[in-house]
Amino acid sequence: MHLAIVEDLKSDQDNLIARIQENSDAAKDSVELSVYTSGEALLSDFRRGFCNAIFLDIMLGDGRNGLDTARQIRTIDEYIPIVFTTTEKEFALESYDVHAMDFLVKPVAQAPLDWCMNRLRKTLAAPAALTVRCSIEGWQTFEQVISLDDILFLESIRNGAIVHTATGEVRSSQGYSELLRQLPKTGRFCEYGRGTVVNFSWVDFILDNGEIRLKNGTLLFCSRRKLKETRTAYTNYQFMVLRKEGVNA
Numbered sequence: 001m002h003l004a005i006v007e008d009l010k011s012d013q014d015n016l017i018a019r020i021q022e023n024s025d026a027a028k029d030s031v032e033l034s035v036y037t038s039g040e041a042l043l044s045d046f047r048r049g050f051c052n053a054i055f056l057d058i059m060l061g062d063g064r065n066g067l068d069t070a071r072q073i074r075t076i077d078e079y080i081p082i083v084f085t086t087t088e089k090e091f092a093l094e095s096y097d098v099h100a101m102d103f104l105v106k107p108v109a110q111a112p113l114d115w116c117m118n119r120l121r122k123t124l125a126a127p128a129a130l131t132v133r134c135s136i137e138g139w140q141t142f143e144q145v146i147s148l149d150d151i152l153f154l155e156s157i158r159n160g161a162i163v164h165t166a167t168g169e170v171r172s173s174q175g176y177s178e179l180l181r182q183l184p185k186t187g188r189f190c191e192y193g194r195g196t197v198v199n200f201s202w203v204d205f206i207l208d209n210g211e212i213r214l215k216n217g218t219l220l221f222c223s224r225r226k227l228k229e230t231r232t233a234y235t236n237y238q239f240m241v242l243r244k245e246g247v248n249a
Helices: 010-027 039-046 068-075 088-097 112-123 174-183 224-248
Strands: 003-008 032-036 053-057 082-086 103-104 127-136 140-147 151-157 160-165 169-172 189-193 196-199 204-208 213-216 219-221
Touching: 003 010, 003 039, 003 103, 003 140, 010 032, 010 053, 010 112, 032 039, 039 053, 039 068, 068 082, 068 088, 068 169, 127 174, 151 174, 160 174, 189 224, 204 224
Parallel strands: 003 032, 003 053, 053 082, 082 103
Antiparallel strands: 127 140, 151 160, 151 196, 160 169, 189 196, 204 213, 213 219
């Protein structure tokens, strides 16, 4: 889970980070944090799919306040969960104008933060399938639902994309970027080259020369530019899987 935190005071940052980390450790999952001191700093990085949720201080000291920042975020992403933090309880009603998911009073305590994080996990539960729009002879369209477990890799092609599955290819009339937005941001899927995404659960190994061998024998090749990043992402994914297996054992 990737969370963005916007707090202008170091003490509030530290407290919120500690509470989130304690919750993550207790749940035995991983969390990545991007911390900002202003709404402008967040907005300079923010794009659809940048993070899974935002913890946003309403009473930011300089520049945009939290409500203005949230309104701008909503013009980019209508549905990303926003959690407001503030010492001023009277702002709670205004927070609903931007469809805030929760409202935490500072200093944030562990119990309300735990409730908020558990709600986030349910909201962000990864989808089990990819819905692909296809067409027959360029005019008759239909949707095909593909289990994420069956996807080997995706590649961009002119006027669409190909989803390579364990049982064959599915040609989509949707753009590659549109399909990419449907994939869960859990570390399972990785963009290993321009216009190409691999499902790490099907990867057997990644060699120093960039060769990616899948468990069904398929060979892919990672560009030199993306090799280090891809291998690191694969190692992190393997660690995450082993951690979950240890918890469920």
